[in-house]
Amino acid sequence: MPQEYRQILQHIDQPGYTPALECYLRHGGYAVLRQALALPPRTLPGGQVLSGPEQLRQEVMVSGLRGRGGAGFSCGLKWSFVDRKSGKPIYLICNADESEPGTFKDKQIIYKDPHQMLEGMIIASYANDVHLAFIYIRGEFVEGARILNRALQEARAKGFLGRNILGSGYDLEIHVHRGAGAYICGEETGLIESLEGKRAYPRIKPPYFPAVLGLYQCPTIVNNVETLCAVKHIVARGGAEYARLGTPNNTGTRIVSISGHVRRPGYYEIEVGKVTLGELIHDPAFGGGLREGRQLKAIIPGGSSAKVFKAGETFKLKRRGPDGKESVQEVALLDLPYDFDSLIAAGSMSGSGAIIVLDDSTDIVAALANIADFYAHESCGQCTPCREGSLWMAKALRRLTHGEGRPEDADYLAHIADNIPGGRTICAFGEACAWPVQSFVAKFRDEFIARGAADAKRRAASGRETAAPSGPPHPATAAALAQTPAE
Amino acid sequence: MSEIRPLEPIPSPLREQPDFAVPPALAAELDAVIARYPQARSASLMLLHAIQEQFGYISRQAVEWVAARLGLPPLNIYELVTFYPMFHAAPVGKYHLKICRTLSCALGGSHQLHELCCTRLGLDPRQHGPQTTKDGKFTVEFVECLAGCGAAPVMMVNDAFHEGVTPRRAEEILGGCS
Numbered sequence: 313m314p315q316e317y318r319q320i321l322q323h324i325d326q327p328g329y330t331p332a333l334e335c336y337l338r339h340g341g342y343a344v345l346r347q348a349l350a351l352p353p354r355t356l357p358g359g360q361v362l363s364g365p366e367q368l369r370q371e372v373m374v375s376g377l378r379g380r381g382g383a384g385f386s387c388g389l390k391w392s393f394v395d396r397k398s399g400k401p402i403y404l405i406c407n408a409d410e411s412e413p414g415t416f417k418d419k420q421i422i423y424k425d426p427h428q429m430l431e432g433m434i435i436a437s438y439a440n441d442v443h444l445a446f447i448y449i450r451g452e453f454v455e456g457a458r459i460l461n462r463a464l465q466e467a468r469a470k471g472f473l474g475r476n477i478l479g480s481g482y483d484l485e486i487h488v489h490r491g492a493g494a495y496i497c498g499e500e501t502g503l504i505e506s507l508e509g510k511r512a513y514p515r516i517k518p519p520y521f522p523a524v525l526g527l528y529q530c531p532t533i534v535n536n537v538e539t540l541c542a543v544k545h546i547v548a549r550g551g552a553e554y555a556r557l558g559t560p561n562n563t564g565t566r567i568v569s570i571s572g573h574v575r576r577p578g579y580y581e582i583e584v585g586k587v588t589l590g591e592l593i594h595d596p597a598f599g600g601g602l603r604e605g606r607q608l609k610a611i612i613p614g615g616s617s618a619k620v621f622k623a624g625e626t627f628k629l630k631r632r633g634p635d636g637k638e639s640v641q642e643v644a645l646l647d648l649p650y651d652f653d654s655l656i657a658a659g660s661m662s663g664s665g666a667i668i669v670l671d672d673s674t675d676i677v678a679a680l681a682n683i684a685d686f687y688a689h690e691s692c693g694q695c696t697p698c699r700e701g702s703l704w705m706a707k708a709l710r711r712l713t714h715g716e717g718r719p720e721d722a723d724y725l726a727h728i729a730d731n732i733p734g735g736r737t738i739c740a741f742g743e744a745c746a747w748p749v750q751s752f753v754a755k756f757r758d759e760f761i762a763r764g765a766a767d768a769k770r771r772a773a774s775g776r777e778t779a780a781p782s783g784p785p786h787p788a789t790a791a792a793l794a795q796t797p798a799e
Numbered sequence: 800m801s802e803i804r805p806l807e808p809i810p811s812p813l814r815e816q817p818d819f820a821v822p823p824a825l826a827a828e829l830d831a832v833i834a835r836y837p838q839a840r841s842a843s844l845m846l847l848h849a850i851q852e853q854f855g856y857i858s859r860q861a862v863e864w865v866a867a868r869l870g871l872p873p874l875n876i877y878e879l880v881t882f883y884p885m886f887h888a889a890p891v892g893k894y895h896l897k898i899c900r901t902l903s904c905a906l907g908g909s910h911q912l913h914e915l916c917c918t919r920l921g922l923d924p925r926q927h928g929p930q931t932t933k934d935g936k937f938t939v940e941f942v943e944c945l946a947g948c949g950a951a952p953v954m955m956v957n958d959a960f961h962e963g964v965t966p967r968r969a970e971e972i973l974g975g976c977s
Binding site: 401410411412413414415416418419444450451452453454455485487489490491492495506507508509510511512528569571572573577578579612616666668674679682683685686689690 | 835836837838840841842843844845847848875878879882883884885886897900901902903905906942943944945946947948949950951955958959
């Protein structure tokens with residue numbers, strides 16, 4: 313039986329558990345920080361001496377932790393890239409800009425267990441010789457920012473933060489910085505620009521790798537909320553022990569956000585790769601299956617940027633058998649282990665861990681139109697392919713959802729989408745806006761062509777050869793997406 | 800000889816607020832915020848949030864005040880007001896309803912919720928941008944993902960999140976806005 317493995321969410325939603333420091337302390341809070349600060353230097357067999365912070369970084373490397381924000385990059389490696397010889401201060405930023413459509417996991421931590429996140433952040437800061445850190449929280453989390461500020465005050469008052477933390481001689485200050493409603497601030501270099509008080513225009517890499525030239529052109533680490541919480545658990549268990557959770561190269565636990573057409577939408581923490589996509593959707597412990605009489609149509613497996621899966625797809629994946637031998641096996645969509653590598657091998661990604669389930673009542677053209685409108689709204693406007701392309705795709709999809717489509721719109725959409733990503737833009741937003749269009753159009757091609765053809769036929773019957781101008785922009789894909797909300 | 804006629808000046812989207820004055824207590828508070836950052840410019844978003852909370856919108860005078868406080872040309876503040884969706888250059892209603900438009904909420908009925916709110920308040924459900932009722936009491940706006948996808952549809956009323964907003968719940972929320 314697949315089950316949740318609640319590590320980060322262990323106390324969240326327990327009756328009586330509050331965001332207050334006193335409650336966190338009653339549940340063993342800040343013991344790991346105490347332990348981390350007290351780590352004595354260790355002498356290796358070769359005579360090399362590892363400081364406490366160096367040992368912590370090594371534990372994170374050994375743990376195999378991969379970033380929980382979206383890219384899934386090794387946290388230990390990210391930390392290892394930090395330029396520690398520049399003589400400049402090193403900054404740490406907690407990315408709490410949670411804004412990938414479908415994702416609502418970090419919000420649970422921020423609102424319900426802020427001290428867990430702070431403890432992870434303080435440990436990560438100590439491990440990286442950081443003395444000033446920021447929490448970049450999305451502007452709409454107004455209450456979240458208040459909760460964090462209160463938690464910071466409590467932590468300062470008890471000596472977990474500020475000067476000479478717990479008598480260790482280590483100083484750290486953390487401040488909350490509020491964004492103001494722009495999705496692009498989730499991109500780490502856009503976030504840094506925003507934290508510098510500018511428009512969130514992502515920076516070009518090279519040379520602006522945050523680990524070398526980040527905030528104020530100083531070495532900077534940007535980690536997701538959940539990633540920083542995981543750091544606390546890695547230090548508590550030891551890196552090797554943490555790596556026993558999950559599956560090889562996909563270690564630990566992660567929180568999956570499930571939304572859309574399932575009976576039990578919500579956030580579920582699993583051992584990475586120990587639960588399949590099908591179980592997450594259908595098992596009573598997770599999504600609980602589709603509504604009565606409905607069939608699965610599609611799954612967006614990792615936030616709206618992830619390429620869509622069509623129900624019934626199968627994939628040829630390399631898998632290691634019990635005898636340790638690798639062989640190519642055919643794996644059905646619902647049998648894909650929910651982890652980083654399997655979803656990439658299947659042509660998509662687990663991204664921010666957000667699964668959006670679409671059943672057979674969904675108008676797939678309208679669903680893509682909805683997603684395309686999001687990206688057209690959120691492109692920062694810096695790079696032409698993304699700024700114009702995201703808008704063109706949204707316009708074409710508006711035509712298709714307002715009776716003004718053409719049969720060739722499917723190819724037109726694919727053509728635009730194919731010309732945005734692949735190094736033509738400064739940041740990965742180019743990929744993020746193109747992937748859904750490429751995958752929806754490729755996998756549901758018949759529906760896109762049929763929609764356009766029906767529109768063309770209707771126009772021909774009414775004596776109108778070409779599509780009329782589409783009129784004032786109007787995103788109401790309402791009729792098409794109409795669902796009766798559950799009471 | 801043809802004469803060169805100058806064009807009309809282009810009006811600024813920023814409003815005039817001749818009586819703009821930041822209370823000394825708030826100004827002191829904001830100076831403390833600026834002091835948190837190694838570079839003053841970093842505080843610009845936080846200052847704009849505070850100003851908008853105080854006055855309800857960002858006026859030309861507000862832009863100039865924030866810029867002066869941070870030692871920046873006003874353009875560096877103005878460009879933020881136009882870039883970040885949460886800042887508005889015109890007053891909004893006493894109750895600002897932000898309804899999530901993005902996929903999971905749309906699947907959960909956010910278009911119906913938007914339509915219900917607009918119809919109830921005499922606004923145009925086909926309009927996407929913020930619309931304010933004539934009495935200035937309500938602003939309704941479709942916004943992008945609010946990170947509440949598991950309890951769709953989601954609506955914010957000013958700073959407060961409301962999840963799973965059924966039509967009945969929406970009527971209750973609107974009824975509670977006095």
